[in-house]
Amino acid sequence: MRFGIVIFPGTWSDRDCHYALNSTLRQEAGYIWHKETDLSKYDCVILPGGFSYGDYLRPGAIARFSPVMASIERFTSQDKLVIGICNGFQVLCEAGLLPGALLRSTHLEYRCQWVQLRVENNSSPFTSQCEEKQVLKIPISHYEGRYYADDATLAELEADKRILFRYSTPTGDITDAANPNGSLQNIAGIINRKGNVLGMMPHPERACEPILGSSDGNLIWESIIASS
Amino acid sequence: MPVAKEILDEVALSQQEYELIVEKLGREPSQVELGLFGALWSEHCGYKHSKALLKHLPSGSQRVLVKPGEENAGVVDIGDGLVVVMKIESHNHPSAIEPYQGAATGVGGIVRDIFTMGARPIALLNSLRFGPLSDSRNRYLFAGVVGGIAGYGNCLGIPDIGGEIFFADCYSTNPLVNTLCLGIAEAKNLVRARAHGEGNLLMLVGADTGRDGLHGASGLASRTFEEERELRSTVQVGNPFLEKLLIEACLELAETDWIAGMQDLGAAGLTSSAIESAARGGGGIEIDVLKVPRREKDMTPYEVMLSESQERMLVVVKKGCEDKVKALFDRWELRSDIIGQVTGDSLARIKEGEKVVAEVPVNLLTSPPVYRQRVKKPHWLEQLQAFDVTSVPDLPPKKANSTLLRLLASPNIASKHCVYRQYDHQVGNNTIVLPGSDAGVLRIKGTKKAISLTVDGNARYCYVNPYLGGVIAVAEAARNLVCSGAQPLAITNCLNFGNPEKADVYYQLKECIAGMGRACRELRIPVISGNVSLYNETKGEAIYPTPVVGMVGLIEDVTRHCTSGFKNEGDLVFLLGDSKVVDSSIGSSEYLELVHGMIKGNPYVDLELEKRLHRCCLEAMRRRIINSAHDCSEGGLGVALAESCLANGLGFVSHDWSTEGRLDSALFGEAQSRIILSVAPKSAWKMDRLAVRWQIAATRLGTVGGKRLVLKGCIDLSIDKMQEAWWDGLERLL
Numbered sequence: 001m002r003f004g005i006v007i008f009p010g011t012w013s014d015r016d017c018h019y020a021l022n023s024t025l026r027q028e029a030g031y032i033w034h035k036e037t038d039l040s041k042y043d044c045v046i047l048p049g050g051f052s053y054g055d056y057l058r059p060g061a062i063a064r065f066s067p068v069m070a071s072i073e074r075f076t077s078q079d080k081l082v083i084g085i086c087n088g089f090q091v092l093c094e095a096g097l098l099p100g101a102l103l104r105s106t107h108l109e110y111r112c113q114w115v116q117l118r119v120e121n122n123s124s125p126f127t128s129q130c131e132e133k134q135v136l137k138i139p140i141s142h143y144e145g146r147y148y149a150d151d152a153t154l155a156e157l158e159a160d161k162r163i164l165f166r167y168s169t170p171t172g173d174i175t176d177a178a179n180p181n182g183s184l185q186n187i188a189g190i191i192n193r194k195g196n197v198l199g200m201m202p203h204p205e206r207a208c209e210p211i212l213g214s215s216d217g218n219l220i221w222e223s224i225i226a227s228s
Numbered sequence: 229m230p231v232a233k234e235i236l237d238e239v240a241l242s243q244q245e246y247e248l249i250v251e252k253l254g255r256e257p258s259q260v261e262l263g264l265f266g267a268l269w270s271e272h273c274g275y276k277h278s279k280a281l282l283k284h285l286p287s288g289s290q291r292v293l294v295k296p297g298e299e300n301a302g303v304v305d306i307g308d309g310l311v312v313v314m315k316i317e318s319h320n321h322p323s324a325i326e327p328y329q330g331a332a333t334g335v336g337g338i339v340r341d342i343f344t345m346g347a348r349p350i351a352l353l354n355s356l357r358f359g360p361l362s363d364s365r366n367r368y369l370f371a372g373v374v375g376g377i378a379g380y381g382n383c384l385g386i387p388d389i390g391g392e393i394f395f396a397d398c399y400s401t402n403p404l405v406n407t408l409c410l411g412i413a414e415a416k417n418l419v420r421a422r423a424h425g426e427g428n429l430l431m432l433v434g435a436d437t438g439r440d441g442l443h444g445a446s447g448l449a450s451r452t453f454e455e456e457r458e459l460r461s462t463v464q465v466g467n468p469f470l471e472k473l474l475i476e477a478c479l480e481l482a483e484t485d486w487i488a489g490m491q492d493l494g495a496a497g498l499t500s501s502a503i504e505s506a507a508r509g510g511g512g513i514e515i516d517v518l519k520v521p522r523r524e525k526d527m528t529p530y531e532v533m534l535s536e537s538q539e540r541m542l543v544v545v546k547k548g549c550e551d552k553v554k555a556l557f558d559r560w561e562l563r564s565d566i567i568g569q570v571t572g573d574s575l576a577r578i579k580e581g582e583k584v585v586a587e588v589p590v591n592l593l594t595s596p597p598v599y600r601q602r603v604k605k606p607h608w609l610e611q612l613q614a615f616d617v618t619s620v621p622d623l624p625p626k627k628a629n630s631t632l633l634r635l636l637a638s639p640n641i642a643s644k645h646c647v648y649r650q651y652d653h654q655v656g657n658n659t660i661v662l663p664g665s666d667a668g669v670l671r672i673k674g675t676k677k678a679i680s681l682t683v684d685g686n687a688r689y690c691y692v693n694p695y696l697g698g699v700i701a702v703a704e705a706a707r708n709l710v711c712s713g714a715q716p717l718a719i720t721n722c723l724n725f726g727n728p729e730k731a732d733v734y735y736q737l738k739e740c741i742a743g744m745g746r747a748c749r750e751l752r753i754p755v756i757s758g759n760v761s762l763y764n765e766t767k768g769e770a771i772y773p774t775p776v777v778g779m780v781g782l783i784e785d786v787t788r789h790c791t792s793g794f795k796n797e798g799d800l801v802f803l804l805g806d807s808k809v810v811d812s813s814i815g816s817s818e819y820l821e822l823v824h825g826m827i828k829g830n831p832y833v834d835l836e837l838e839k840r841l842h843r844c845c846l847e848a849m850r851r852r853i854i855n856s857a858h859d860c861s862e863g864g865l866g867v868a869l870a871e872s873c874l875a876n877g878l879g880f881v882s883h884d885w886s887t888e889g890r891l892d893s894a895l896f897g898e899a900q901s902r903i904i905l906s907v908a909p910k911s912a913w914k915m916d917r918l919a920v921r922w923q924i925a926a927t928r929l930g931t932v933g934g935k936r937l938v939l940k941g942c943i944d945l946s947i948d949k950m951q952e953a954w955w956d957g958l959e960r961l962l
Binding site for chain 2: 009010012013015016019020023050051053054055056109110111112113139141203205206208209211212213
């Protein structure tokens, strides 16, 4: 499996993604500068976390115009996999590749903390290695992570089982207290209609070794690898 | 040689200094030249009041590669071909005036000091001091400073792994904001801040130059200030996105052989950056201010040279490589302009087009006069140090529970999680001990090693006894690292004091440095970099003398790192170190101030004991005898035991508990050189044996277990109750 990691000006989890995939999971991983447009070398493209263009204007609002984004749209139409993490999720929403938007968290603070995610659908290419309703321990690090969409979109996401992760308690209960940012329905990650584009606020690349506190993030990468 | 007082005031030079300049120069300086002198002879750049004292700090060891003053930051070898680059810096005055931007640009400045040397910044820590949060202005400063650190640091992708926050009245209008940055590099890639090689080009990279921050070094950082609103415009506004681009571009550049040196623009902007680089390189420089890109119209050469606009770097490009270097910066969408060159004549020559507006020997600019003040012990110190413990009633046992809860909820001791959660402390995939333990720990990828970092400094002790306070600041920081399993390697220090031209303050500065120096020598930890922030006072009242010690330590085997929380039911708990309860140990304690409203009484430390304690503890960790280790500091034994319980929600029950002396000293006295350990019962005999070998008392206190903290006869509290007090103690005040 060949992973391509996009770097926008201001991206910072590019190196962490590379570390998780290459050093921990021994996968091929390369960097894609945001002005590159040839993605033919890759089977899966990652839009990592960070502050693309300083999050100026709105997170992801400027990065969506980078040349690589048009190529990513074509890439998704070839049924290849795209995963946007944190700022990458914001970019995918701004680009219209995923529905909804990520607003400022209700507590109006940047938060970096461990959270629990309940796997809501383990039949996607991003979650096939997870158990049904498995609870993953993965950290968040964001200000604008409150998932918002209109009622019709939410109903469609629910009906099509496109909500992959919800913030939960360690025992898998979906509660307000377990919701770190005020996301509607505790939504932490969703996929597109075709099921080959994932956006999630938590950082699976940071949960890649027990010494860092968890290796649950690897289940997502291993699912992607197993899908090929 | 009459010169208007207002002119000298503007550049913060005295009449005598002006006369010295005229004498050395053989003529009167031009306006631009006077500006250069004002900046470079300021305390902030020139250390004219502190240099004579700072030389008493030891700075060498086998591992030290770059010492204080030689470069932007100190460098220590950690083996495997890797070095760590470390420095702490203050941004106190800007933060007092405009807290968000002051703190943010403080982060920006210290990060530039690290990557300018070719090292990737991998950790930030902060040492913060504020006045009481009951005052709305202090709450505003607190929220602004924390917000600024988070806003800037998070955008850079550098983890902020903690630090310390302390509150006292004296910081009410003068908060302290000290930021430490540590970077890592391959030894062979280190870049020097030297402008050398005649004909090499000076390239200015990053932000355009504006009028922001004029006189930051000479005005804000080197004088007391009365009317803060007047000075608001001297605080710069940070652009962390631009800084992030500079980090990546400059680190890429550091791997090429296209440059001869690199230097960031910090205090005193282009002036200090270019001229200090020239001084290090032994040559001269020539700059044409017309080639400096500006964001404002009609800027004078004086303004261009002294602007402190943020996010700018000066790169000394090898002649012939300028196109390649420019292309690299272009790719990162960074502006770069050649503004001058390195010359061989040892002069700093500033031109505006063809017109020379300043021409001064480099070494004259970088050799400010060094002052030694008269030293006199302040009379009021005697009163602070003379403390008769019998003048305060002892703590009745029935009040022990409520007093412990009060201490746990006090802002100096309560959990700082509501601050640390706002900082990204995990980016980089290295953080293995999160903020809130005795020290932050980062593993070093590609090796078995880890490094441990702390910032520490109890200013209350320094206020009562500057010498012992200095000793303890070093000893306690080292103890924090030892508790994490690390061998201390090096110190970076930030000395925050009042106006050194006052005899009382100069005494504090001198004594405190002497104390730190003694502890550094005894514990064999060199000082590799640092910063001095003087004139911290408002309306004539000095802050506590506040030395902040940033310390890095090495853990050879990452699997042997240790944390402060109890781990297993049934483990035995030891108090390692000073076991005698001395009644006077409540002197200068958190308890004495909180409960009796007194700040009095000498602290005490025995460095020989401290040294043996560290060795004993580290050896026990190497042999994997210890399951947890926690330093007894503010709040004494009672608070330390409570914190070890709270970390993992495991209780503690003491053996039969009796105190020979006072209960308050036994529970909350702050005797130094004490560590609380937990050990599996089967290993307890090994711990006893090690303690005997190192001649350290190892007192068995009790056993880990249950959901309560029980000290028989005085304390019996549930973990939930303590958690409630401690966890929300700080947040409740915001």
